[in-house]
Amino acid sequence: MEMNEKAILQFVDIDISFRTNAGVVHAIRGVNLDLQKGETVAIVGESGSGKSVTVKAAVGLLDGNATVNRGQILYRFKNNDGTEKVVDLLKMSKRELRTTVNGSRIAMVFQDPMTSLDPTMTIGKQIMEGMIIHKRADKAAAYARALELLELVGITDPEKRMKNYPHQLSGGMRQRVVIAIALASDPDILICDEPTTALDVTIQARILELIKDIQARLGLSVIYITHDLGVVAKVADYVNVMYAGKIIEVGNVNEIFYDPKHPYTWGLLAAMPDLETDDDRLASIPGSPPNLLHEPTGDAFAPRNRYALKIDEIADPPMFQVSDTHFAATWLLHPDAPKVEMPAELRERIERSKKEAERYL
Amino acid sequence: MSEPLLKVRDLTQHFKVSRSFTVKAVNGVSFDIYPGETYGLVGESGSGKTTIGRSIIRLYDPTAGSVQFQGKEISGKLDRATESMLRKDMQMIFQDPMSSLNPRKKVGDIIGEGLDIHHRYSNTAERDAAISEMLEKVGLSTAHAERYPHQFSGGQRQRVGIARALVMNPKLIIADECISALDVSIQAQVVNLMKDIQDSTGCAYLFIAHDLSMVKYISDRIGVLHLGYMVETGTTEEIFANPVHPYTKSLLSAVPLPNPEVEKRRHSVAYDRAKEGVDYAAGTIHQLEGTHTVLATDEEFARWTA
Numbered sequence: 001m002e003m004n005e006k007a008i009l010q011f012v013d014i015d016i017s018f019r020t021n022a023g024v025v026h027a028i029r030g031v032n033l034d035l036q037k038g039e040t041v042a043i044v045g046e047s048g049s050g051k052s053v054t055v056k057a058a059v060g061l062l063d064g065n066a067t068v069n070r071g072q073i074l075y076r077f078k079n080n081d082g083t084e085k086v087v088d089l090l091k092m093s094k095r096e097l098r099t100t101v102n103g104s105r106i107a108m109v110f111q112d113p114m115t116s117l118d119p120t121m122t123i124g125k126q127i128m129e130g131m132i133i134h135k136r137a138d139k140a141a142a143y144a145r146a147l148e149l150l151e152l153v154g155i156t157d158p159e160k161r162m163k164n165y166p167h168q169l170s171g172g173m174r175q176r177v178v179i180a181i182a183l184a185s186d187p188d189i190l191i192c193d194e195p196t197t198a199l200d201v202t203i204q205a206r207i208l209e210l211i212k213d214i215q216a217r218l219g220l221s222v223i224y225i226t227h228d229l230g231v232v233a234k235v236a237d238y239v240n241v242m243y244a245g246k247i248i249e250v251g252n253v254n255e256i257f258y259d260p261k262h263p264y265t266w267g268l269l270a271a272m273p274d275l276e277t278d279d280d281r282l283a284s285i286p287g288s289p290p291n292l293l294h295e296p297t298g299d300a301f302a303p304r305n306r307y308a309l310k311i312d313e314i315a316d317p318p319m320f321q322v323s324d325t326h327f328a329a330t331w332l333l334h335p336d337a338p339k340v341e342m343p344a345e346l347r348e349r350i351e352r353s354k355k356e357a358e359r360y361l
Numbered sequence: 362m363s364e365p366l367l368k369v370r371d372l373t374q375h376f377k378v379s380r381s382f383t384v385k386a387v388n389g390v391s392f393d394i395y396p397g398e399t400y401g402l403v404g405e406s407g408s409g410k411t412t413i414g415r416s417i418i419r420l421y422d423p424t425a426g427s428v429q430f431q432g433k434e435i436s437g438k439l440d441r442a443t444e445s446m447l448r449k450d451m452q453m454i455f456q457d458p459m460s461s462l463n464p465r466k467k468v469g470d471i472i473g474e475g476l477d478i479h480h481r482y483s484n485t486a487e488r489d490a491a492i493s494e495m496l497e498k499v500g501l502s503t504a505h506a507e508r509y510p511h512q513f514s515g516g517q518r519q520r521v522g523i524a525r526a527l528v529m530n531p532k533l534i535i536a537d538e539c540i541s542a543l544d545v546s547i548q549a550q551v552v553n554l555m556k557d558i559q560d561s562t563g564c565a566y567l568f569i570a571h572d573l574s575m576v577k578y579i580s581d582r583i584g585v586l587h588l589g590y591m592v593e594t595g596t597t598e599e600i601f602a603n604p605v606h607p608y609t610k611s612l613l614s615a616v617p618l619p620n621p622e623v624e625k626r627r628h629s630v631a632y633d634r635a636k637e638g639v640d641y642a643a644g645t646i647h648q649l650e651g652t653h654t655v656l657a658t659d660e661e662f663a664r665w666t667a
Contacts, residue, residue, distance in 0.1 A: 046544040171406070200405035200571060205615035205629035227545060230574075230617025233624040253621040271549035273578035274618055275601065281556065282578070284549035288514050357622030 003074045003086050008221050009035040009058065009106075009189055014071035016053060018063070025292050027053050029245040031071075035189065035221050040212075042224040042232045042253075044268070045242035046289055051225045054242075055191050058089050059106055060097040077105055077188060104134040107182035111194040113174035117166040123177045124162030127184055134185040149180040154210055172203035179211065183218070190215070191223045196231065208234055229272055233257060238325070241265050244290050244300035250319075251326035258350055260342065261328040263307045270346045274353070283345055299331070307332060307340050364432070365393035366532055366565055367417070372426040372436070374409070374416045386412040388589045388642070389426065394533065397559065399566040401580030401597070403573055403612065408586040410569045414535045417567070418453055431532065449479060452526035456538035458518035462510040468521050469506030472496070475529045495524040499554060516547035520554065527558060535567045540575065552579060573616045577601060582652070585609045588634070590641040595653030605655045605665050607632050607639070 016028040043051040073089040110116040128142040150158035153176040196204035239256040241249040249262040270283035287304040302312035320333035374387040387409040402410040428436040455461035482488040493503035499520040584594040593606040611632035644656040
């Protein structure tokens, strides 16, 4: 498999299952995803849709009961001598990943800043740790860089903060420290797994703006995992909507928000009230996500889909192309399918958003 | 307007941590809830919104201030009749449906517990009928009464929590972040259910949440809390059309909207109380038009409304 020319990280047909006491859970069922240099890709989906598992496979953080059935995760990077190299991250041993990729080239920010920091170490030590191990930096250089990083993530009085323990900082501050640690060894790719879910909205906004600002300055490529469409709208260039272990719609952020094609994406967008929603009822998706212990036949979303066709129960839809960048896996896009429009409330909402967007242009 | 169902005046809740340190969680908060309306409390974590809910329903003993529910004072010592009225007519739905349901009890018994305690049935058939009616009402089936909480999904568990609150036919339900732990598509289901129930039973909600777009959608009136003070309150339209307090403004500007072209160009407004020199303790309640009030000193009020 040749790697896409412009991509820096490419997931090719990833398929992962977990052995559990209840049986085999087929959590990821053929995921394709491209990340290009300097851009931000968001993966949206409900809990259990497999968004975290997908990226955890790339950094070798899968749980012990996971099996990768097939697929490749291709990663293109510059070797220390400046030559370009493409590797399959799934072929590397945990040890190899630790020494060459994890932390130093692909860094990750987790959801809960309290559990991803060591409570017994000062934050200064935790920021320097990575540099000393990965970059073989001496202590003085690491210290200076740590100060720089704390300033970069917007922490005032960094010298004092270096001596603080995590419990002495607020939630927002802690997440800033985690971001500083992630940036410590100049990664190419930053993976943010629900980075602001545990934080308040005001702090969430500032952290998101901070990541965006740093990304622009350092030319990072970022993968966001989130369930919050508002966050996606704020940060993402490209959006992947995931459902039951599959990507069911992908497109650039405007295509997904202004011209969604998959009924699940319609449901997600309509279920979230914006500040103008005054309908009597929220449009909700009936039922709950499928249990992947039992492999669904046909389209996994069919039982909850009010636009489901007969074929949805028999065959899983392939990706249909809508535009150069926009694809959706729904039989509704098949040329022979009946013409189905998105729900009227959603259409109205999108019209309203577009009008509002014009005011900013 | 009719008499308020719940009247909260200068509610103060302090927690003594040690001899020298007291957490002042809620400081002099006042608001009213009228029958059949939804009052939304918003604020960041640590602003005291959950504490207010728990003080009102008497999971805590309020330090000072008065809380009147259906005309009865419920902040002090409760006599038997008042306590029984409070426990029947005010109910709570909690944030985490897993930890608020007893894992060793069947769902039917969890829902029926209130009926048992208050002797609200004359025979078991009546009790079972009440339980299955509740289950149907929240979109579960009668057969679910025999199951245990772990056999349900998150959204279903929250429905059980709602059924447990509803079975007593309460006048006021305190919903403490009751949808925060659920997925977006399930959130909408639960919110719709709560609205339907309000339409059919006429109960009032105290809706505590940090998700502003959801609060705006469900609430008739809103109170904005910050650091234990009610900084601004009014009808939903008043607050959203004309936020006066800088904290409210900062909160509104931070809500991420599902509109990429707008969201990419918008920047949140930062608010630093210390930097702006706002002293909540010195502020008094200033009235704007209608029911819209804001906590400010005279000088701040003039500056913010200028």
